[in-house]
Amino acid sequence: MNFPTQTHAIDFDTAELQRLGFRNRPDAVLPPPSLPELIYQLGRQLQTSLEAERILTLFFQGVQRFLPLSGLMYRHIESDLHLRLGEMSSDSASFHLRHEGKCIGELEFQGSRPFDTRQLSDLESLLVCLVYPLLNALLYRIATQTALRDPLTSTGNRIAMDQSLAREIEISRRHKQPLSLLMLDIDHFKKVNDEYGHHTGDDVLKTVAQSLKAQLRNIDRVFRYGGEEFVVILSNTGADSAELIGQRLCQAVRNLEFRELSPALTMTVSLGCSTLLPTENSRQPAASCGQCSVRRQARRPQSYRYGKLALSPAVSPVLTPPARQHVLAA
Numbered sequence: 001m002n003f004p005t006q007t008h009a010i011d012f013d014t015a016e017l018q019r020l021g022f023r024n025r026p027d028a029v030l031p032p033p034s035l036p037e038l039i040y041q042l043g044r045q046l047q048t049s050l051e052a053e054r055i056l057t058l059f060f061q062g063v064q065r066f067l068p069l070s071g072l073m074y075r076h077i078e079s080d081l082h083l084r085l086g087e088m089s090s091d092s093a094s095f096h097l098r099h100e101g102k103c104i105g106e107l108e109f110q111g112s113r114p115f116d117t118r119q120l121s122d123l124e125s126l127l128v129c130l131v132y133p134l135l136n137a138l139l140y141r142i143a144t145q146t147a148l149r150d151p152l153t154s155t156g157n158r159i160a161m162d163q164s165l166a167r168e169i170e171i172s173r174r175h176k177q178p179l180s181l182l183m184l185d186i187d188h189f190k191k192v193n194d195e196y197g198h199h200t201g202d203d204v205l206k207t208v209a210q211s212l213k214a215q216l217r218n219i220d221r222v223f224r225y226g227g228e229e230f231v232v233i234l235s236n237t238g239a240d241s242a243e244l245i246g247q248r249l250c251q252a253v254r255n256l257e258f259r260e261l262s263p264a265l266t267m268t269v270s271l272g273c274s275t276l277l278p279t280e281n282s283r284q285p286a287a288s289c290g291q292c293s294v295r296r297q298a299r300r301p302q303s304y305r306y307g308k309l310a311l312s313p314a315v316s317p318v319l320t321p322p323a324r325q326h327v328l329a330a
Contacts, residue, residue: 035122038066039129046133050140052081055133060085063109063126067119071110078103079141086110093120095127097134104135150224152202153209161223164233171235172276179276180242182232184212184249187268189228200261208267211252216245239275246273 033041042062046055060072064086071086089110097104107130109115109123148160156164165181172179186208193201205228212222212230223231232249234242250269258265 032065035066035125038062039126042126042129046129049133050137052076052079052134052137052141053083055130055137056083057085059126059130063123066126067122068112069109070112073108073110074105076103076105076138079138079145081105081138081141091115093123095123097127097131099131099135104131104138153206153224155209155213155230156221156223158223158225160221161225161231161233164221164223168233168235169276177236178238180234180237180239181274181276182234182242182246182249182271183225183274184230184232184269184271186228186253187270192265192267196262196265200265203261204258204265204267207256207258208253208269211256212249215249215252239273242273242275246271 042059045058045062049055049058056072056074060069063069069086071084071088073085073088074081074083087110089112091111091114092108093111093115094106094108096106107127115123148156148163150157168179171177186204189201189204192204205224209222209224209230212232216222216232216234219235220237221233223233225231232245234245237245250271253267253269256267258267
């Protein structure tokens with residue numbers, strides 16, 4: 001039996017890109033599309049994703065084929081989305097996007113020279129293609145964030161914490177990177193509720209949460225574990241660095257002022273730090289924080305405790321009893 005000596009492969013990803021207007025021409029530069037052609041292509045391309053970052057990237061790449069753009073910047077406060085593409089320049093044109101009276105972000109185009117009237121008119125025409133795909137992506141993003149966010153403090157909730165910890169443990173194991181976790185408890189919080197009321201207690205929780213987030217890097221995450229307890233996941237952070245961060249968080253909370261609530265009100269936190277020690281024979285690449293057994297001993301207020309978070313083949317991560325304690329001066 002004779003077997004064929006020549007095969008033909010079809011790249012469906014390439015075929016889809018060509019169908020959407022991205023055609024490869026060997027040793028040739030694609031001519032810029034006309035405005036109607038680009039509007040048609042963007043109208044189809046931008047419907048292929050529900051990720052706002054992906055939609056804005058496709059839009060930016062498409063407009064670059066028609067106008068001399070060097071960069072794009074987008075901001076949407078409600079969904080906490082800030083995106084920069086390309087290079088920033090001194091010449092820019094800003095557009096405030098609204099739909100039915102609702103703000104869907106601010107878009108700023110960067111150019112190598114000032115935009116003329118014709119270019120601004122073309123940008124307005126192209127933005128029509130962006131509005132509905134971007135609106136759908138923002139609604140999806142906000143819905144996802146709501147499901148993973150604590151409504152009071154705007155930190156991550158337990159579901160988000162489980163997902164983040166599982167992902168970070170997997171990254172730590174794969175890349176042999178350190179991973180640290182802080183668990184904070186507001187001292188004497190029940191006394192605040194009893195003396196000032198639960199409304200004041202809620203304000204204290206929100207203020208403390210904002211203070212914690214302000215002290216951390218963008219890659220670090222804060223979660224409300226429950227009640228007055230918070231968990232901080234420190235990516236690629238060893239024990240010594242986590243200890244310094246923990247002490248900084250304690251000091252930041254001590255420096256908070258609650259003049260509008262009560263001039264005499266001051267808050268402190270106690271926290272424990274655990275560092276992940278991935279073992280070579282680990283069979284659990286990820287485990288949820290909800291399954292962690294946190295062994296907490298009686299402690300003094302404003303204390304800092306350090307332990308080891310070990311990943312073993314048979315059990316979930318466990319916070320071992322503190323190996324040393326650092327007490328901050330009152």
